[in-house]
Amino acid sequence: MNRFKPSKFKNTTPHVAKKDEWINDVRAGSFSGQGNHIKASSRLVAFNTDQAGGGMLGLSSLKPGSDGQWTVTHISCHSDLVTDLNFSPFDENLLSTCSADETVKLWRLCDPEQPQPSKPELTLRPGHGRLELVLFHPSSSGLLAVAANKSPLIWDTSRQDAPLAVLEQHNDQVQSLSWKRDGSLLASSCKDKMLRVFDPRAQLTPVQSAKSLQGNKDSRILWVKDDFLLTTGFDMMRNREAKLWDRRSLNSSLSALSLGSANGTLIPLFDDDTGLLLLAGMGDTVVDCYEVSTSDPFLSQVSHCLTDASTRGAAVVPKVALDIMSCEVIRLLQLTDSSIVPISYQVPRKQSGQEFHEDLFPDTAGTTAAMSAEEWWQGGNKQVEKVSLNPEKRPQPKIAPAKQTPAKREVASGGSREDTARGCSTTSSSPLSTPSSSGGSSTAPSRSPSSTSGLSSGFLPSPSPSQSAKAIHNLMAPTTKFRHIQGAVMHRDTHVTNLRNLNLTTPGESDGFCVNRQRLAVPLSISGGQIAVIERSQPGRLPDTSLPTIQNSVSVVDFSWDPFDTHRLAVAGDDAKIRVWRVPEGGLQEMMTEPEIILQGHTEKIYSIKFHPLASGLLVSSSYDSTVRLWNLDSEEEVKVLTGHQEQVFCMAWSPDGKLLATVCKDGKVRIYDPRKSTTPVQEGPGPEGHRGARVVWVCDGKYLLVSGFDSRSERGLYLFSADSLSSGAIGNVSLDVSPSTLIPYYDPDTSLVILTGKGDTKVVIFEIAPEAPYFLECSCFSSQEPHKGLAFLPKTECNVRDVEVAVALMLTRGTIEPVAFKVPRVRKEFFQDDVYPDTAVCWEPALTASAWLSGSNGQHKKISLKPKDMTPVSKAPKEAPARKFVPASVYLEEKTDEQKKEELLSAMAAKLGNMDEPLPQDSFEGVDEDEWDD
Numbered sequence: 001m002n003r004f005k006p007s008k009f010k011n012t013t014p015h016v017a018k019k020d021e022w023i024n025d026v027r028a029g030s031f032s033g034q035g036n037h038i039k040a041s042s043r044l045v046a047f048n049t050d051q052a053g054g055g056m057l058g059l060s061s062l063k064p065g066s067d068g069q070w071t072v073t074h075i076s077c078h079s080d081l082v083t084d085l086n087f088s089p090f091d092e093n094l095l096s097t098c099s100a101d102e103t104v105k106l107w108r109l110c111d112p113e114q115p116q117p118s119k120p121e122l123t124l125r126p127g128h129g130r131l132e133l134v135l136f137h138p139s140s141s142g143l144l145a146v147a148a149n150k151s152p153l154i155w156d157t158s159r160q161d162a163p164l165a166v167l168e169q170h171n172d173q174v175q176s177l178s179w180k181r182d183g184s185l186l187a188s189s190c191k192d193k194m195l196r197v198f199d200p201r202a203q204l205t206p207v208q209s210a211k212s213l214q215g216n217k218d219s220r221i222l223w224v225k226d227d228f229l230l231t232t233g234f235d236m237m238r239n240r241e242a243k244l245w246d247r248r249s250l251n252s253s254l255s256a257l258s259l260g261s262a263n264g265t266l267i268p269l270f271d272d273d274t275g276l277l278l279l280a281g282m283g284d285t286v287v288d289c290y291e292v293s294t295s296d297p298f299l300s301q302v303s304h305c306l307t308d309a310s311t312r313g314a315a316v317v318p319k320v321a322l323d324i325m326s327c328e329v330i331r332l333l334q335l336t337d338s339s340i341v342p343i344s345y346q347v348p349r350k351q352s353g354q355e356f357h358e359d360l361f362p363d364t365a366g367t368t369a370a371m372s373a374e375e376w377w378q379g380g381n382k383q384v385e386k387v388s389l390n391p392e393k394r395p396q397p398k399i400a401p402a403k404q405t406p407a408k409r410e411v412a413s414g415g416s417r418e419d420t421a422r423g424c425s426t427t428s429s430s431p432l433s434t435p436s437s438s439g440g441s442s443t444a445p446s447r448s449p450s451s452t453s454g455l456s457s458g459f460l461p462s463p464s465p466s467q468s469a470k471a472i473h474n475l476m477a478p479t480t481k482f483r484h485i486q487g488a489v490m491h492r493d494t495h496v497t498n499l500r501n502l503n504l505t506t507p508g509e510s511d512g513f514c515v516n517r518q519r520l521a522v523p524l525s526i527s528g529g530q531i532a533v534i535e536r537s538q539p540g541r542l543p544d545t546s547l548p549t550i551q552n553s554v555s556v557v558d559f560s561w562d563p564f565d566t567h568r569l570a571v572a573g574d575d576a577k578i579r580v581w582r583v584p585e586g587g588l589q590e591m592m593t594e595p596e597i598i599l600q601g602h603t604e605k606i607y608s609i610k611f612h613p614l615a616s617g618l619l620v621s622s623s624y625d626s627t628v629r630l631w632n633l634d635s636e637e638e639v640k641v642l643t644g645h646q647e648q649v650f651c652m653a654w655s656p657d658g659k660l661l662a663t664v665c666k667d668g669k670v671r672i673y674d675p676r677k678s679t680t681p682v683q684e685g686p687g688p689e690g691h692r693g694a695r696v697v698w699v700c701d702g703k704y705l706l707v708s709g710f711d712s713r714s715e716r717g718l719y720l721f722s723a724d725s726l727s728s729g730a731i732g733n734v735s736l737d738v739s740p741s742t743l744i745p746y747y748d749p750d751t752s753l754v755i756l757t758g759k760g761d762t763k764v765v766i767f768e769i770a771p772e773a774p775y776f777l778e779c780s781c782f783s784s785q786e787p788h789k790g791l792a793f794l795p796k797t798e799c800n801v802r803d804v805e806v807a808v809a810l811m812l813t814r815g816t817i818e819p820v821a822f823k824v825p826r827v828r829k830e831f832f833q834d835d836v837y838p839d840t841a842v843c844w845e846p847a848l849t850a851s852a853w854l855s856g857s858n859g860q861h862k863k864i865s866l867k868p869k870d871m872t873p874v875s876k877a878p879k880e881a882p883a884r885k886f887v888p889a890s891v892y893l894e895e896k897t898d899e900q901k902k903e904e905l906l907s908a909m910a911a912k913l914g915n916m917d918e919p920l921p922q923d924s925f926e927g928v929d930e931d932e933w934d935d
Contacts, residue, residue: 007300008347008359009274009291012329014305015344023060023340025072027051028312034132034147034175034218035084036267037313038335041092042321042367044109046085047313047335055080055099060340061112062321071112077105077120084133089318089384090141090369098131104146106157124160126153132174139183139384140376141369147174152188154200156373164377167198168205176221178229181272181365182383183376187229187247189213189221195231195250201377202484203825207780210250214241218265225294227763227781228254230277232266240266242279242290244298248783249762255298259288267314273364274329276302276345280314287311287332287343294737305343309336319364324389327357361389379479480768480777481835482753485806487764487782487822496534496817498542501525503556504789504814508693508742509608509622509650510558512759512790513812517844518566519587520792520810520817521559524549529556529573534817535587548588550581558608564616564846568596572606578621580633599631601638607649614658614861615853616846622649628663630675632850639854642673644680650694650709650742655723656702656749658847659858662723664688664696664707670726672705676856685726688719693742698723700752700771708743708756711735716743718756718767720775732775736765746793750838751806753779755822760787766822782820788813791820796840801866804833831874832867839863 027049028037038047040062049058055078060070078099088094095107105120128148137143142157150170153163172191179186185207186198193213196206212231213219219233229245239261243253259266264282270292271277277290277299289302313335322328323344330345347360363386370382503523506512513522518537524530529552534542554573562568569581579595604624612618617633628649630640647666654661661673664687671681688694690710699706705721707730715738719730736743741758747769748755757764766779791809799805800821807822824836840863847859867873 007291009276009329010300010302012276012289012302012345012347014287014289014303014332015346016305016307017342017344020068021342023070023072024338025070026058026335026337026339028335028337035082035313036315038315038333038340039085039087039095040315040317040321040333041087041095042318043092044087044095044112045315045333045340046087046095046109047340048082048085049074055082055101057082057085057097059109059112059116062317065113073112073116075107075109075116076118077107078103083131086134086136088136088141089138089365090367092367096134096136096144098134098146100130102126102129102131102148104131104134104144104155122157122160124155124157126155126163128153128166133177135177135179137183137373137376138179138181138365139370139382140373140380141371143373143376145177145179145186147177147188150174152177152186152198154186156377158373164373165200165204167200168196170194170196172216175219178221178223180223181226182381184381185223185247187221187223189219189231189233191216191219195221195229195245197229197247197250199484201379207484207486208247208250212243212245212250212253220266220268222268222270224270224272224277224292225275228292228294230268230270230292232268232279237261238263240281242266242268242299244292246762246783248781249785251785255296257290257299264311267311269314269316269332271316271319271330273319273362274360276330278314278316278330278332278345280311280332280334282312283310285310287314287334289345303345307334307336307341307343309334309339309341312336319361319389320367320387322389324356324361324391325354327360329360356390356392358390363388480770480779482751482766482768482779482806482824483777484825485753485766485779485822486825487820489784489811490819490821494539494819496539496542497815498544499532499815499817500542502789502812502814507557507607508759510556511744511792513792514559514561514569515792515794515810516561516563516566517795517798519583521550521561521569522812522817523556523559528552529554529571531556531559531569531571533569533583533588538587548590548592550583550588550592552579553593557606560609560611562616563611563613563843566844570609570611570619571595572609572621574605576600576602576604576606576623578606578609578619578631597633597636599633599636599638601629601631601641602627608652610652610654612658612850612853613654613656613843614847614859615850616848618850618853620652620654620661622652622663624648628652628661628673632854634850639850640675640679642675642679644671644684645669651696653696653698653705655698657858657860658853660702660723662696662698662705664694664709666691670696670705670707670721672723672726676854683723683726685721686729688717690714692740695742695745697745697747697754699747699749699754699769701749703771704769706745706747706754706769708745710742714738716758718743718754718776720769732773734767734776744790746791746807746809748796748807750796750840751836753806755791755793755807755809757788757791759790762787764791782822784811784813786813795844796866799866801832801837801868802829802871804829804836806836828874828877830871831877832871834867834873834875837866839865 045060047058057075057077060072064070077097078101080099080101082097082099085097093109098104104124106122107120126148128151131148133147135145144155146153152167154165155163170190176189188196193211195212197208199207213233214236215234217234222230224230227247229247232242235241240259242257244255245253267280269278275292277292279288285307287305290299291302315333317331327347327349328344332343334341365384366387370384371380501524503525519535522532530549532547532549552571554575557572557574559571567583571579578599580597582596602623607622609621619631622628626645628642629638632639645665650664652663663671668687670685670687672683674682688709689712692710694709696707707719715735717735720732741760743756743758746755752769755766762784764782768777789812791811793809798808804824804826805821809820811818811820841861848857
């Protein structure tokens with residue numbers, strides 16, 4: 001439906017500035033390298049210049065001086081070409097540069113009218129060859145991603161000795177890097193035509209990768225719209241192209257644009273707030289603007305702008321520097337041979353210049369870092385606080401007291417340090433302590449013997465005392481061990497293929513198909529309400545001839561396998577009857593036309609049916625007649641009629657102990673029934689605002705209800721309710737996306753994971769549900785190659801515990817049934833992961849009969865261990881004591897202040913909390929001897 005929604009930005013118009021508003025006295029020329037050659041902060045503009053062999057940068061202010069003119073000055077940065085540059089998102093004066101001379105430098109710049117620093121504040125020498133790219137982290141202060149020829153590096157500038165991580169070496173030159181907006185993932189494109197997505201804190205190898213690019217000529221990658229990536233490059237015919245990808249499925253793009261056969265590299269620039277994408281080609285006199293959407297059409301053109309001169313580089317101005325009152329949503333800076341040309345993109349509005357248009361300018365990311373690099377590396381996921389762009393709500397700038405600037409440190413990998421005077425006449429804090437950094441000290445922390453192994457191992461050295469307090473906070477923050485759960489389709493030999501005549505029109509209240517340990521049932525679009533029953537023990541290609549089926553005689557509304565009898569299938573038809581079928585041993589050999597039982601009592605069409613989780617032979621159904629009825633299959637009679645619904649019942653769910661029944665209804669209410677005590681609800685409360693559909697499931701040992709539904713804007717979301725106080729409304733919720741299909745949840749009580757997807761989706765989202773705030777702990781997602789019709793999950797005993805599978809599902813597509821395994825990545829797989837596999841319920845055996853439950857008895861499932869006899873629990877695995885170097889006695893003899901003692905105590909507490917379970921891999925790495933340290 002998104003394609004029919006008018007876009008606020010469809011009329012965005014580019015305005016090329018007049019020549020008297022250009023920044024002149026620029027000598028750009030042509031450059032090699034992967035960078036954009038120009039970058040802007042909210043105050044300054046830095047750009048490549050061909051002076052001094054390309055090792056010099058030009059610098060200008062973003063706004064003209066009092067005389068209406070721009071002052072352009074130059075800084076001698078490197079001894080060879082400056083390949084890339086980047087301003088810190090949290091310090092408008094802090095610029096990072098990298099060069100073919102194999103160094104990264106951080107510069108604290110001054111106004112162009114003042115003398116610029118002659119020396120950098122920090123120099124890094126990774127020692128990995130020519131450096132191509134440098135990129136600040138979007139939410140952490142002092143954190144850099146650096147592309148060193150074939151290896152991306154993650155670097156904490158407060159620990160210059162070695163990078164935090166050296167990611168897996170690519171097969172060829174890294175051409176582009178991009179951080180996800182929340183800073184959790186890093187994407188790269190490479191000359192080997194591969195796209196890679198890294199989670200640097202989890203592993204050094206990619207979490208996703210695919211050979212997706214067609215040409216090995218220059219490519220660029222950008223993170224757009226949460227889990228979507230945009231690439232620019234060349235196809236096999238050397239035509240320029242732009243493609244949109246879902247990062248979890250990099251084998252095929254969602255959309256592609258062909259942009260002609262010019263030779264210049266495309267520079268993509270994306271604005272997260274508006275979804276507008278600018279494409280400027282090197283050597284081109286054209287800038288194209290597109291709007292990026294997460295649904296079809298994914299890329300729609302907004303404007304085509306002709307410029308006066310060829311493009312040598314391009315950058316966008318930060319949002320806080322735009323002319324908001326003129327409805328300027330993006331400003332592009334085009335670097336040409338002799339000037340910098342501003343191109344303003346404005347949305348025409350009647351009240352432009354007089355009113356603030358809130359719909360065009362949502363709150364944007366602020367300029368204060370959410371955390372330090374060390375906090376991020378230890379697992380922090382704080383997001384940058386957003387600020388309003390409304391001029392009336394902007395805080396007044398605070399004048400910070402001047403700090404005495406520290407001496408410059410130049411640290412090489414095995415190199416030396418030297419102290420030099422700073423050349424900038426203005427005083428400010430060092431890059432090791434940016435205005436948003438959590439550390440209060442402006443000097444670099446002293447090195448510990450264990451910190452020298454970071455370059456080769458990729459692990460973080462021991463925490464410095466100045467960061468210990470925040471480290472303790474992060475260690476106590478809620479996290480999930482399933483964060484990096486991975487979904488994977490099993491081998492083709494396990495698939496069922498050649499499935500034909502699939503019924504794709506089952507009602508939204510039905511899951512679409514159902515499975516048990518032995519077989520699965522799939523509705524067919526053949527007259528007579530036919531259902532195919534396929535044996536799981538017989539995967540492969542189905543015969544081209546017609547299959548033996550169950551002939552239900554009327555259209556199928558919903559169906560479900562008896563959880564305690566793999567041969568019994570209950571089917572609800574649109575004639576208000578429930579037919580119970582018994583599949584013979586070995587599966588269907590011929591067509592079945594006579595059901596074992598017919599249940600009749602509803603006066604109108606049935607919505608859905610559900611078996612009791614503990615009592616055998618007990619079934620519940622909902623209908624258009626606004627009633628919910630309980631059936632005893634043993635006596636073949638109706639035993640209870642529940643009332644109180646005013647509209648369609650979307651879903652029903654039994655509590656884990658089988659005592660209560662929850663429903664979610666189109667009248668906007670969530671209800672809980674105790675069927676043995678009352679036919680009316682015992683609790684009632686407000687549910688999701690949307691009326692398009694909903695599902696409900698009990699979570700956290702039956703203490704909470706999880707409802708998936710829609711809000712008033714038709715956006716899908718999850719809502720958590722306390723089972724003891726429905727009337728209070730949802731205690732937590734999370735918004736997901738816009739899609740017409742209802743999210744169908746599967747909840748695993750052993751892991752507290754909820755796995756959700758909708759019919760026709762390609763994406764499967766996963767959360768761990770916690771009984772306290774923030775309630776929803778997001779995990780990695782899984783994406784299928786094509787839209788699927790749903791997932792049906794198998795009992796826990798079907799999981800391969802040796803491969804740490806926590807859930808196994810069957811995925812129905814248009815013509816196949818494919819098993820999907822959800823695995824938790826673990827290192828020591830030779831041990832049984834008992835923290836992931838508690839004893840599981842024997843859910844395939846009844847705890848009591850229907851008559852016993854109706855008479856008031858309760859029961860519970862037996863539990864069994866999933867541990868194979870030949871595996872040792874990981875909790876009992878032998879622990880090797882890590883080898884450690886002794887600290888010299890001089891450390892203990894030196895005089896320490898009370899503040900130092902306090903910091904050491906906090907550091908010791910942080911280290912103790914971090915080693916509660918088992919030694920971390922990095923603990924086993926030794927440092928160098930004291931006599932190897934440079935003076």
